[in-house]
Every structure is written in C-alpha cells, then in structure tokens.
Amino acid sequence: MKKIALSALVVATLFTSSTYAENPAATKTAPRTTKAAGTVYKLQPQLSTLGWDAKAVTHGHNGTLQFSDGQLVVKGNQLIGGTATVDMKTLKATDITDAENNGKFMGHMNSDDFFSIAKYPTATFKITSVTPIKGAAANANNATITGDLTIKGKTNPVTFPAKVGVKNGVAAASGTATIDRTKYDIKYGSKSFFEGIGDKAIYDEFTLNFNVIAKQ
Structure with missing residues (x-):
C-alpha cells in the first residue's frame, strides 16, 4: 500500500476560486448584529466548498471536506470576522478510484496516526483579523486573513491571502491556506520527527482551498 499523504481542514479554515450567488432572495427577517456592530451572514454549506x-516524496493525494456550520461577519461592505466548522467525517480522497485502496487510505486517515476522527469529529476556524491588500487587482486576492485553526483539539494561528467581498446580501471568501500538520500532532511519516525514512516521507505541509458563501 502506498504511503499516505496528508489531508484535511481546516482550516481555516478555510476557502480556490471565488464566486458570489447571483440574485439571492431577500431575507424577511432583520439581520443579526455582533457586539462590534457587524452583520452576521450565515455560512451556506451546500454552496461552499473545501x-x-x-x-x-514520491506521490500525493487530494480530496474534499464539507463545512457543517459557520458565519461571516460584515461591517458595511467589508468582511471583519467569522467562524467555520468542518465535519471531519466527510473527509474524502477523490483521486483514489480503486475502492479497496480508497478504503484502506481513508481508514488510515481516520486513525490516530492522522485525524483521530472518532475522537475529534470537527475542526474549526475563527477569524481574528482581516487586513485589506492595498492596490489589489479586481480578480486577485484582496485581503489577508488571520485566524485560529483547531484540529484534533489543538489550536494554532494561521495566516493566508484570500479574495473577499460582499454583494447583494451575499458574503464570500475564497483562497488557499498552507497548514503545517505537525502543529496538530499529526507526525506520521514526517522527516521532522523520524530520521532515515527517505522517500517514504510525507511532507509536513498541506493545503486547504476554500470557497465560502454566506447569506443574511
């Protein structure tokens, strides 16, 4: 069996191509506000992707996860905060087409070597700051997002560029975050902790690409 490449969340959340829902239906209830006077937009799991x-060293894998809950907080037309929850039980490897190999891979991903999903069924991301990128092109990343990513009960800060925007009652954030898995006690196959594993090593960093859509 091939050595297994790392996956996962979280995320930051968090988040590759950006899109806004067109002509969203207007809500009949007044928008909620936060203590910072921001309007809360509810994350739409069915419209969002992760x-x-x-x-x-010798191969790689990729796949998907699903958001289960979250929100983006908007002040005026600017994103100022938010949270996202990822259902780790939805973790899939989409590049492994053989059913038997896929099953073995996902069993390892669910185990304590990686995400301990039975013990930690969710991962979360909480935005702590959003800094506009001055002079950003229309179709480029226009903000730097920093937040706290929690995987396997361990929380670490992560920072990444993103494209964010608010239009017609829809808030959106998309981008790619690079995560160091070893900070979340996922050390299996890491050269940083196991010497002499050569080309059997799995790189410490993996990426999460996200497209989050939220509505009032």
Whole structure:
C-alpha cells in the first residue's frame, strides 16, 4: 500500500476560486448584529466548498471536506470576522478510484496516526483579523486573513491571502491556506520527527482551498 499523504481542514479554515450567488432572495427577517456592530451572514454549506491537497516524496493525494456550520461577519461592505466548522467525517480522497485502496487510505486517515476522527469529529476556524491588500487587482486576492485553526483539539494561528467581498446580501471568501500538520500532532511519516525514512516521507505541509458563501 502506498504511503499516505496528508489531508484535511481546516482550516481555516478555510476557502480556490471565488464566486458570489447571483440574485439571492431577500431575507424577511432583520439581520443579526455582533457586539462590534457587524452583520452576521450565515455560512451556506451546500454552496461552499473545501478541498485538500497533500504530497509525499514520491506521490500525493487530494480530496474534499464539507463545512457543517459557520458565519461571516460584515461591517458595511467589508468582511471583519467569522467562524467555520468542518465535519471531519466527510473527509474524502477523490483521486483514489480503486475502492479497496480508497478504503484502506481513508481508514488510515481516520486513525490516530492522522485525524483521530472518532475522537475529534470537527475542526474549526475563527477569524481574528482581516487586513485589506492595498492596490489589489479586481480578480486577485484582496485581503489577508488571520485566524485560529483547531484540529484534533489543538489550536494554532494561521495566516493566508484570500479574495473577499460582499454583494447583494451575499458574503464570500475564497483562497488557499498552507497548514503545517505537525502543529496538530499529526507526525506520521514526517522527516521532522523520524530520521532515515527517505522517500517514504510525507511532507509536513498541506493545503486547504476554500470557497465560502454566506447569506443574511
């Protein structure tokens, strides 16, 4: 069996191509506000996407996860905060087409070597700051997002560029975050902790690409 490349969340969340829902239906209830006077937009799991991509020395794997809940907080037409919850039980490897090999891979991903999904069924991301990127092109990343990513009960700060925007009652955020898995006690196959594993090593960093859509 091939050595297994890392996946996962979270995310930051968090988040590759951006899109806004066109002509969204207007809500009949008044928007909720936060203590910072921001309007809360509810994350739409059915419209949002989260993908992962991980590599080892000789191969790599990729797949998907699903958001289960979350929100984006908007002040005026600017994103100022938010949270996202990822259902780790939805973790899939989409590049492994053989059913038997896929089953073995996902069993390892669910185990304590990787995400301990039975013990930690969710991962979360909480935005702590959103900094506009001055002079950003219309179709480029226009903000730097920093937040706290929690995987396997361990929380670490992550920062990544993203494209964010608010239009017609829809808030959107998309981008790619690079995550160091070893900070979340996922050390299997890491050269940083196991010497002499050569081309069997799995790289410490993996990426999460996200496209989050939220509505009032």
